[in-house]
Amino acid sequence: MIARGFHIERGGxxxxxxxxxxxxxxxxxxxxxxxxxxxxxxQVFAYIALASLWxxxxxxxxxxxxxxxxxxxxxxxCLFALTMFAGVPPLLAIPLAGVVGAALSIPVAALLFRLxxxxxxxxxWVMAEVFRLLASQISALGGGSGASLPIRVxxxxxxxxxxxxxAIYWASLALALLVIGLIVWLLRSRWGLALRAIHFDEAxxxxxxxxxxxxxxxxxxxxxxxxxxxxxxxxxxxxxISPDAAFSVNDWTAxxxxxxxxxGVGRIEGPVVGAIVFFALRLTLSDxxxxxxxMLGVVxxxxxxxxxxxxWGAFAEKTGFEFAPLGQRVxxxxxxxxxxxxxxxxxxxx
Amino acid sequence: xxxxxxxxxxxxxxxxxxxxxAISLDVPAGQALGIIGPNGAGKTTLFAMIAGAVAPDAxxxxxxxxxxxxxxxxxxxxxxxARSFQIPRPFGGLSVFENLMxxxxxxRAEKSxxxxxxxxxxxxxxxxxxxxxxxxxxxxxLQRKRLELARALASKPKLLLLDEVAxxxxxxxxxALVALVKSIHATGVAIxxxxxxxxxxxxAVERLVALHAGSIIADGIPRDVIADAxxxxxxxxxxxxx
Ligand SMILES: Nc1ncnc2c1ncn2[C@@H]1O[C@H](COP(=O)(O)OP(=O)(O)O)[C@@H](O)[C@H]1O
Ligand SMILES: [Mg+2]
Numbered sequence: 001m002i003a004r005g006f007h008i009e010r011g012g013x014x015x016x017x018x019x020x021x022x023x024x025x026x027x028x029x030x031x032x033x034x035x036x037x038x039x040x041x042x043q044v045f046a047y048i049a050l051a052s053l054w055x056x057x058x059x060x061x062x063x064x065x066x067x068x069x070x071x072x073x074x075x076x077x078c079l080f081a082l083t084m085f086a087g088v089p090p091l092l093a094i095p096l097a098g099v100v101g102a103a104l105s106i107p108v109a110a111l112l113f114r115l116x117x118x119x120x121x122x123x124x125w126v127m128a129e130v131f132r133l134l135a136s137q138i139s140a141l142g143g144g145s146g147a148s149l150p151i152r153v154x155x156x157x158x159x160x161x162x163x164x165x166x167a168i169y170w171a172s173l174a175l176a177l178l179v180i181g182l183i184v185w186l187l188r189s190r191w192g193l194a195l196r197a198i199h200f201d202e203a204x205x206x207x208x209x210x211x212x213x214x215x216x217x218x219x220x221x222x223x224x225x226x227x228x229x230x231x232x233x234x235x236x237x238x239x240x241i242s243p244d245a246a247f248s249v250n251d252w253t254a255x256x257x258x259x260x261x262x263x264g265v266g267r268i269e270g271p272v273v274g275a276i277v278f279f280a281l282r283l284t285l286s287d288x289x290x291x292x293x294x295m296l297g298v299v300x301x302x303x304x305x306x307x308x309x310x311x312w313g314a315f316a317e318k319t320g321f322e323f324a325p326l327g328q329r330v331x332x333x334x335x336x337x338x339x340x341x342x343x344x345x346x347x348x349x350x
Numbered sequence: 351x352x353x354x355x356x357x358x359x360x361x362x363x364x365x366x367x368x369x370x371x372a373i374s375l376d377v378p379a380g381q382a383l384g385i386i387g388p389n390g391a392g393k394t395t396l397f398a399m400i401a402g403a404v405a406p407d408a409x410x411x412x413x414x415x416x417x418x419x420x421x422x423x424x425x426x427x428x429x430x431x432a433r434s435f436q437i438p439r440p441f442g443g444l445s446v447f448e449n450l451m452x453x454x455x456x457x458r459a460e461k462s463x464x465x466x467x468x469x470x471x472x473x474x475x476x477x478x479x480x481x482x483x484x485x486x487x488x489x490x491x492l493q494r495k496r497l498e499l500a501r502a503l504a505s506k507p508k509l510l511l512l513d514e515v516a517x518x519x520x521x522x523x524x525x526a527l528v529a530l531v532k533s534i535h536a537t538g539v540a541i542x543x544x545x546x547x548x549x550x551x552x553x554a555v556e557r558l559v560a561l562h563a564g565s566i567i568a569d570g571i572p573r574d575v576i577a578d579a580x581x582x583x584x585x586x587x588x589x590x591x592x
Contacts, residue, residue, distance in 0.1 A: 196444055
């Protein structure tokens, strides 16, 4: 047998170029955007991070959690505790909150991974409620009624109000880029190969050497890391925290699921598109008051019926375009032993 | 040298159905062993217990000198046990090549210097080279069976468990499959092959075991096992007094 020459193609150059261009344009936004716009964009970035991480869990790993608000809240409380009691600079508290979340996710996962499917989902929510109750016991942070970030901590972000807005904006953009980058890197690594295999057939993955539990553990930990950082950042934007706001299943899970489903579950681009659509809807519908929630529901149901793979899913299937293709293609260098015409195929014929 | 695989007193029942009744069986390194038996005899379940997907009620599995009875499937795979599923279980959304890459990246005892190279070679060997980039979920049943075999090879096993890979093949395809199995066997891999297509099986194995209702009813050189009166009665449906 003659060994064939080949190489592996991954694709995604065009997507990476577009993403880079968008990142540069967004990074320069403080030069041209209003303060209100920057604030809104910072919120969008935080939600892009949250939704991307939820998609990593539910869409790519089959871990349908409805309790990621546990880590949002944990991150927020870490920010307050670290800055107020340990004098940690606020921007440094964000990655530290991520580390705390990742560390805590280990015992939490050990418990939750005993549960499967719907029980896992319910268990994750119960866990978040436990976190909320614990947070309401922290009297130094206002117990059940919460606390505001002291002026001295706020001033530690940057001296002027405008510099603070810029810093928080850039931190939010950096977080969204970091999270998306991390997920793309993970999914394109050998861990990603294992994850995709598990997604399609857990028993076959394990029969072929994949330690399913370990892979899920790693993914859950990474998601906890990113979600806790997002939580810290979100409450740095808000400057006020309370158990109900920090561990809100509505704000940090229901909306996040909405975005991911609208955009496309199980696709890198889905949550990004979904978050943008969500905020666009919110801007246009917010005058409607409580009717606005009803409209969101209608949109979600319409999307699920008309585009079950999400807006991006529908678009990608039509055009075949992906920003970050995950697959590896084998390209044979030349078809050894075959005549050139056969290798070239039908297209070569006049 | 001790046998590569030693099964001792392996028992399993599903409810009232006994699918393994204290089965004991040794497979020396490098042997090609065939298993026959009627549907429901417990052949696939035996594979599942060797590979770790099903836990036995009693008995033990020793592989390469180590007791692996309590090990999960992925650990057994890395030790050198590879299994093809009777009903193919491809990773549907991954390409054929990526299916092999999973086994090559995770299923080996030692990391390969170039797993992609190994997978391309195995695809070539198994006649799947042209389907390398095809989504596995889009394969025909026969192609899926071939993929099962190729993926099992990608983990570089010492013991290859093949579960009915020849069913539904044309005569020519069958000949090609036997040649492939023989070429794998020639590299020193021990093979246990469950197969209903007896003539294909007999041209590849040196030993035959007949299983019935969870028990081994015959074990020896293929000619003798086929000629065994009980095998003829139970398996071929020929009454012993005919
Ligand atoms: N997971 C299971 N639960 C219950 N019964 C099973 C299970 N797996 C197999 N069986 C039953 O065990 C018997 C043996 O099955 P199997 O090992 O697949 O036999 P074979 O491969 O020889 O046809 C059959 O009666 C089958 O229905
Ligand atoms: Mg069977």
